[in-house]
Amino acid sequence: MASHQTLGASPAPSSSSKKKKKHSKKRRAIEEAVGASSDPVDVTVDASFAGAAAPAPVVGYFPTGYDPLAAQEPPSARLFRHEKHHNRVELVVSAPGKGPDFVGRSYAGEAAAPQLCGYALGVLDKASGTLRIVPIASNKILRLEPHFEVQQPAHSQQSALEAGSSKADTEFDRRELTLAFGTKNDRAKDERWRSLKEQREDPSAYQDLDLGESRITSDATDSQASMDVRNIPPYNPAADTSEKAYLFDEIIPKNIRMHLLDIVGHFKSGEFASKGYGSFVSNRVNRLNELQGEDQQRLAWILSYITHLLTLLARNNSSKHKRKENEQATHGPMIPEAVHRMLLLMFIEPGSSALSSEKQELLINYILVLTLFADDFRSETKDICADLKMTHGMLKPYYDQLGCKSVAVSFKPSVMTLPAPIKFPSEVTKRRRQQR
16 A cells, blocks of 8 residues: 655654753763763772671761861760660760750651661772672661750750650640740640649748638537548538538638629620530529529629539549540639639649549539538539539449438439538447447
8 A cells, every 4th residue: 555645844843852852961961071070980899788787887967068077076976775665766966066966866757757768878998899788777867957055955855765754844845835836825824824833832822821710619629530530621510500510611711702703794794604614503503693692692602613623623634534535524614813723722732733532532522512502401413413424323422421311302303411410421330330
């Protein structure tokens, strides 16, 4: 068959062919320049590859442009290896004089990224004509980052020889990070917590704190020894009425009552629902409309104090678990500084940041006593069980410890009452044995 050809203009070259011509021109220009500047050198060597048993070198590079060979004195290099995790190493190169330390870590930063290829170091000895290829330690090339004295040298702050940093160093680093990169709200919150922590650890804070005057009568002196042992709020074992059984003026001191009236403003302004109050307080706040004067203030003190005690307990529980799972538990009205300071002195031991088991038990007893005051000593446990995230069976030992008694009401859940004078479980058991 005869081939047909179309006569006309030749097709324009494609863009890919233009790029290939450009690259080929650049490559030829580079080869000509290299060939003109230096003649190629042929070296015949005996190459050998060191196995894994050979000591592997550690390689580091300076991304900042620092030239260690340009200094008058050679820099000193130190290698740190973790005692438990031997594959974790730190290379610290100290510049002469007062220069910075350059630190490279095999377990953080660039070296911690997945390694897709292997690395080896080749040493060429032209005199003997040998080429020795040695694998790099842990297949890591360390990036030497500068660390100045202001930041504290990394090998002293986070050395691979240390299993972990101390609590004080961690607290200092967190505070510095918050001041440098935190939001305005976070910085204010951190400053407030630091101030409260200093006040809590100050022994003179106990001298200025007024916890009220004790009103225990002289008839209660015989039971003073057992009273100190019980982990419950201040009480009067000789009281003949439920209202006098637990000392209200010592449970809620007079010097903090002015800070417990915010709930009245929240209720009247319609902001109560958005403040995060608990079930117990929410189901009883409407009674503020029914009361006036001192009775209204008394109920406001009780409901606010219950809320702040529940908030302190929720914060303690959230510090033991994941904070995301307990964000709702810690949400609530902000505790006034004077009230929070008193709560820290009462329930947090000096040098600690969490509630002990004894203090947590005392805190729950305070809450239950205040619920009795709020309900005129006939309290249903459904709402407070929801706030404490505890069942009625779990709270029963606390009520027994307080001297409370469960009373069944027809067609209604049982209510907790407080008989007077108070009869604690040990005393009831002792009397029953005497009767037998």
